[in-house]
Amino acid sequence: MTRVRIEGRQVVVTVGEGRVVRLRRELLELLDGVRRFGSLSRSCRALGITLKTGLSWLKNAEGSLGQRLVERVRGGKGGGGALLTAEGSRLLMAYYSAMSVTRPGFVASLIEESLSARNRLSGRVESVVRGDAVSLVEVELEPKQRVKAVVTTQALDSLRLEKGRPVLLVVKATDVMVLSL
Structure with missing residues (x-):
């Protein structure tokens, strides 16, 4: 279990058996950029730092x-990218x-920043069918309205998706096919 508290510009992380690691808050902003952009270089640009600086921060934090x-x-296609572990x-x-x-309102502002009302x-x-690499999650929106989504099994575990859990579906697509019945 990772515990975090904020002390000024530092983020104090307690890991494992109570070991304390101090990180700069900008590193967490760098990780947030990787989450949003899927790219370490784009995250660095957004923070106004060089890729070399970002890599140095990351190397030091991973070492600590x-x-x-x-x-x-x-x-x-597009030259690769980066993902959070x-x-x-x-x-x-x-x-x-x-x-x-x-x-207060920090998390809500993060969500609002990246999502429009049209895609939420x-x-x-309602149900979960677990697979080795990918899993199928069925979500009930309203009675008799269901959406099935394929997610990685890693995402299934990290989001702790299980029957009865409330969720927010985010539709991220450039094309949606509609067929008449």
């Missing part, structure tokens, strides 16, 4: 924590939680 926080994806996601979620205590649907998990 003893965990990888970002997974680099090489090549492919499970530990990076946990750390960022703990940071969001700590920020929501010190700054709220519901409750």
Whole structure:
């Protein structure tokens, strides 16, 4: 379990058996950028720092924590990118939680910043079919209205999706096919 508290410009992280690691708040902002942009270089640009500085911050934090926080994806269409590891996601979620205590409305502002009303649907998990790499989640929006979504099994675990859990569906697509019945 990762616990985080904010002390000025530092983020104090308690890991494992009570070991304390101090990180700069900008590192967590860098991780947030990786989450939003899927790119370490774009995250660095958004913060106004060089990629070299961002890589240095990341290397120091990963060394202090003893965990990888970002997974680099090489090549492919668009030249690759970056994704948060499970530990990076946990750390960022703990940071969001700590920020929501010190700054009411912080998490809501994050959600509003990246989502429009048109692509959000709220519901409750109706069923989960777990697979090795991907899983199927069925969400009931209203009685007799259901949406099925394929998610990675890693996402299923990190979001703790289970029957009865309230969820917010975010539709992220450039094309949606509609067929008449």
